[in-house]
Amino acid sequence: MTTAYRLFLCMLLCTCHASAGPDNAVVQNGLATSSSIDDETTIKIKSITTQLSSMMKDKRRIDKRKYQQNDNEDDMHQQAADILSRPFVTFAYAQTLDGMLAATTSDQTDALTKSTSNMLLSCPESIKLTHHLRNMHDGILVGGSTFLLDQPRLNCRLSPTSTSSYSIEDPMPIVLDTHLNNLQRLLFDDIISIQEENVDIPEDITIDKIKAHNPIICCSSNAAKSFLDLLELFQDQHEVTKRKKRNKKSYNIIVTKKIDENGDIENELYLPIKITLQVTTYNKKEDDIVEELIVTLLPCQIHTHKLDLRHVLHQLYNQFDILSIMVEGGSGILSSFLNECIVDGMKKSSKIVDCVCVTTTPKVIGGKWGLPIFRGLDILSGRTDRTYDTSKKNKKDDKDTDVSESFSDQMLNRMITFKDCEFVSLGQDSIFLGRL
């Protein structure tokens, strides 16, 4: 299908949708036909995913050309590291009409925070799109807080039909959890610091709160080391208490570390560590229950107390062959990715987000309870003279209008503007697709 024809079809469908009324039904001779709704959704989703996949191909083509054009060897290595060694990154999240990602409270453990993941904000049609997007990417990435609060499955829930032209594959779940605090809270219901003198080793491990299948958890190398020490202490203590109290559970913890073939110790710090946790619950009357959880820790470098996103992407690309990642949120992660893109004044080769696919739902939460999408985004970040205008504003002899003009200009120039933008209505939601 040509792009022009696809756009025409989309425009036609948008017109149908606009006239279909609030329940999104396509009316034919006064009757709403659900198959027409399905067809409409399918065509629109196909149009969005086709465009996204052409963006992915474009990036690969451009990267390859840049790589080949560079005849200076040193530069070529630098280019390869900067451009080629990271996956294609798509932002895909759902927001309310007032730009909120979720409802939240100051108490992060409150149930309200858990109640508004993207799946709950979106309409069924855009949820279907989300699963198609997941199917297109090798990895799906969320922040530690989302992993803890939403306990997401991060898989692709599409039902195959005889006419589907795609195969269904789950993306690799990826979590950014610098200090592994969120992982600890899920497993032990607490954060345990093994540096403390009288450290309280937990009596149990709960593995059923981790719903994502075999997630990769990116963390600092120190956190990975402390976590392994904690597991060892847990296993030791459990052996003792098992003998004393005859616990009904037994734990088997298997740790597999990748080793650097060249014996490079520095390199070895950043190699993946696979942890298999087997929990057997003994049952007198019935069969024993054996549960297993596999997580892979991926140690990454740190930058200003958080994971260095460039190194995270580089590691995922190099260690797991992940060529495309869908970043779903939450706010902290989305903001950090964009902050990283504007450090050098939006230089193309240094950005780390390629495409944005946002679902906007016709709902409003409001500032009191809402979590703004880009709460941590600072569009002046990286500027050395960022205080210039504000300090000027305090001087009595400066004309306020001049200062505010220059400030507006500055802000307008620094605002993030997307390219090749398109809006498509899907069910009651609106989908925005654009390139960065």
Ligand SMILES: NC(=O)c1ccc[n+]([C@@H]2O[C@H](COP(=O)([O-])OP(=O)(O)OC[C@H]3O[C@@H](n4cnc5c(N)ncnc54)[C@H](OP(=O)(O)O)[C@@H]3O)[C@@H](O)[C@H]2O)c1
């Ligand atoms: N509407 C949607 O589409 C959608 C999608 C996803 C999530 N959500 C919602 O978003 C909310 C959570 O958002 P959130 O902002 O509180 O948390 P978040 O973005 O999910 O996670 C932030 C945490 O990630 C860790 N992290 C590691 N490296 C980082 C880096 N480079 N930059 C930033 N953070 C880094 C930090 O914890 P450490 O320092 O401890 O590692 C940080 O506290 C939840 O309520 C969830 O339901 C909504």
